[in-house]
Amino acid sequence: MPYLLRKIVILLFTLWVAATLNFVLPRLVPGDPVSVMLAKYQGRLDPSAVDALKIAYGLNDLGSPISQYFSYLGRLLHGDFGRSISLFPTPVLEVIRMALPYTLGLVGITTILSFIIGSALGLYSGWRRGQAGADALTPVSLFLNSMPYFWFALLMLYIFAFQLKWFPLSGALDPFPGDAFSAGWWSSLLRHAVLPAFTILVTSVGGWLITMRNNVVSVSSEDYLAFARAKGLTERRILSRYVFRNALLPSFTSFGMALGFVVGGAFLTEIVFSYPGLGFYLYQAVVGLDYPLMQAIFFIIALTVLLANFAVDLLNVLLDPRIRESRA
Structure with a gap:
């Protein structure tokens, strides 16, 4: 229990630090939302119209930074992120509600699949190193891992959407896909x-391939594998019982962190494909x-990463007897 309580205290403190940075960092960006808002009208508004727009956007009484900070924390505790400036008068939570399913469906599923396949x-x-097929995976994985994914996204878009016209150029649905969750709707969404x-x-x-391979190579040199072979265990049982389980734990920790970042969306990929996920709306907000909108998305990303880290830490205690014994 002391271990769990300590982890919860650390989680809450880190969340407060993240919320504070979330308040400070957007305000370090040059300019302010008032000037951006008025730039749309190129200075053609009279003062009364300017004041009316400030009131409508909630920018008429910003106050001191300290008062803004405490007001921000108060709204945060009540789950009130205000109204989006760039998508006024839509509430921020409504924007997130619309974008989050696309991000979870796209980035969440691909993150899980890439982890399993990799x-x-x-x-x-790692287990069959020395064989031609197994060794060939390493340079291929290094190439894929170092390839800029926005460049690859542009290449896929140019070849398969622009030239071959097999897939749409942008968006998540056709203009008139049919009723929600109908066959036509699902077909449009998947395309x-x-x-x-x-x-x-x-x-x-x-x-994921490189990480797992390195873990397997490291585990393969452990003394308990030699002991398992001396006991006469089959290679299949050694692989499943000892190698896979111990090599997976470090990757599982990274996978938990990756799941935490899922809600942030694939930032550049969503921009390239104009896919309406949280990453795309975060770019629009910046x-x-x-x-x-910036503060809401940043806070949700920080919250999910912290919760994912907390959950993985607890699962590691359950899965790894060595950690469980050290915490006892």
Whole structure:
């Protein structure tokens, strides 16, 4: 219990630090939302109209930075992120509600698939090292892992959407896909998701493959494997019982962190494909100095990463007897 309590205290403190940075960092961006808002009208507004717009956007009484900070914390505790400036008068939570399913569906599924595929290939590459097929996976994975994924996204978009016209150029749905969750709706959704999903999958598999391979190579040199062979255990049982389980734990920790970052979306991929996930709206918020939307998305990313880290830490205690004994 002391261990769990300590982890909860650290979680809450880190969340407060993240919320504070979330308040400070957007305000370090040059300019302010008022000037961005008025630039749309190129100075043609009279003072009364300017004041009316400030009141409508909630910018009429910003107050001192300290008062803004405490007001921000108070709204945060109540789950009130205000209204988006760039998408006024839509509430920030409504923007997030619309974008989050696209991000979770696209980035979440591809993150899980890339972890499974990369870890399986890494296990094979590390266990069968010395064979031509297993060794060939390493340079291929290094190439994929170092390839800029926005460049690969542009390449996929040019070849398969612009030239061959097999897939749509942008968006997540056709203009009139039919009723929600109908066959036509699902068909439209999947066709729009193929290219961005393939881009994320191809460019992320290499990292998981390299990590798992290194873990397998490290575990293979441990003394308990020699002891297991001396006991007469089969190679299959050694692989499944000792190698895979111990090599997976470090990758599992990284996977938990990756899941925490899922809600942030695949930033550049969503921009390239104009896919309406949280990453795309975060870019729109930064360009428009939309403080409420920026703060909400940054806070949700920080919260999910911290919760994912907390959950993985607890699962590691359950999965690894060595950690469990050290915490006892």
